[in-house]
Amino acid sequence: MDKKKSLTTGEVAKLCDVSIPTIHKWIREDRIKHFKMPGSGKIRIPRDAIYQFMKSHGFPTDEEQNTMNILLICGEEHYNKKFANAICKSDVYQCNIANDVFAAGMIATQESPDIIFVDLSLTGVDNKNFCSSIRGTVNNFALLIVAISGAFSGSQKKKLTQYGFNEFLELPLKATSFKKKISSLLKKN
Template sequence: MAPCGKSMRRLQDKEVLTTGEVAQICHVAPRTVSKWFDEGKLRGYRIPGSRDRRIPRRQLLAFMRAHGLPLDAIDGGILRVLVVGGRGAAALAEAVAAHEGFEARPAANGFEAGVEAQRFLPHVIVLNLECRLDEQVSIARNVRACEALADVKVLAMLDASTRTGTKDDAFDIVLPWPCPVEELVSVIEQVAQSG
């Protein structure tokens, strides 16, 4: 029997899940989740003095991505976007979030981007022009090096003069700056669906 919408919304907001909740999200028996846990395929922890297991949301997302399981039940079909780059990041994140099916958060610099990426687990990271090229490349490489963020797509927005000399495979796609928000949203959707 399919879970009701209210119950699934509650699960989408939780940071730590029980094996029963993971089973509900993945459409498997709770025993299957316990087996994944015991075999080390699904990371989590046991409650001290109990046999109960708990699975952090980020570990479940990484597991689901690694095994090709659909993320709709845990994501609610929302495309999460992290926009990095100075003062303009907040305005751009707000413009992206105004589109249906998108949730976007800003990060002013590389440090904030790293912290927010671990917490927010975005599908796509947009590196705004306000980040220097070397900072954009550094952020992209750090994303690639993090197992929990392995499937995150990285888009860089560069002006014509910066794009000319850029030959770096750190980015999944490079967009021209300035780029209309509608075009950016369209590219984000395409890139997120490709991976």
């Protein structure tokens, strides 16, 4: 099903594997948030509301099964290739690569990644403004932004956390440990 913002009662019935009269009953009982279209009065159910309803009532959702976590790696080209090759072959992640902060912003806006990895040694990274700028444009409230550097002092981590970075990775980093870190971040999130 496409990514429409709202669904008809028939689409919701198909999604929940129930009849349309059952959906109408749930609507009359105010169990599902809904609205009526101006003019026609036809009922529409916001996508978020139906998935929230399905989750709270134990329905399996296709959306959960087909969700692929989106990653964005922003760093030097040689760095990106090393880790992206190890991760992009996975069926679990969609991996995007940016070689500069401008490209990272563009990709983040289009793809709404779950995690952004930022190499702090990359030219043009303004640590103070990067996170707020990305968070202001990306439509993903659970977004994690991970700083990557050769080493972090305690005060540097504190400052970067204030700027909006969630996690820190120190180089050198092996592809296998990078994959494990991604898994643990997604579980926490």
